[in-house]
Amino acid sequence: MLVVITYDVSTMSNEGQRRLRQISKICQNYGQRVQHSVFECIVDATEYAVLKRKLVDAMDQEEDSLRFYQLGNHYKNKVEHVGIKKSLDMEGLLIL
């Protein structure tokens, strides 16, 4: 299934920048970065649980905000893009 992960962190601090890099690195093992702080990951239920645990461990819960959106397996028509593209096409499906 596709899971969209959005991560809000203050990158004004070096620590915030470091956490964003770490979150990005974890997410990119499962998918791609489509915006500065938005990641699209293709996972099954087990991988999703592991991914979530890693991200929660990497974030600072007192400072950051992490949101997960489950789009399911039939997501092709549920995602639209307008404007510039920064994304890296990993599955050949996500770039619209």
Next chain:
Amino acid sequence: MLVVITYDVSTMSNEGQRRLRQISKICQNYGQRVQHSVFECIVDATEYAVLKRKLVDAMDQEEDSLRFYQLGNHYKNKVEHVGIKKSLDMEGLLIL
């Protein structure tokens, strides 16, 4: 249905900051801002078309990136949040 809108803009420039404010203002007529550049809007098909048109008009397609994710009507179990909350509860459903 719930539509999640993510907006990537360089806020280093005054023009980028102005566009983010404008995008935020448009989205907040239909829902709430849940992260710095993530909005959750509750719309029907007609409202969604209008909202999308307004946002595309407000953005700079050469500079910014706008993504839309349709979560459908049964979205309560598809959204998860960890960490700090900046969101304003408009429907009493979206804050998890």
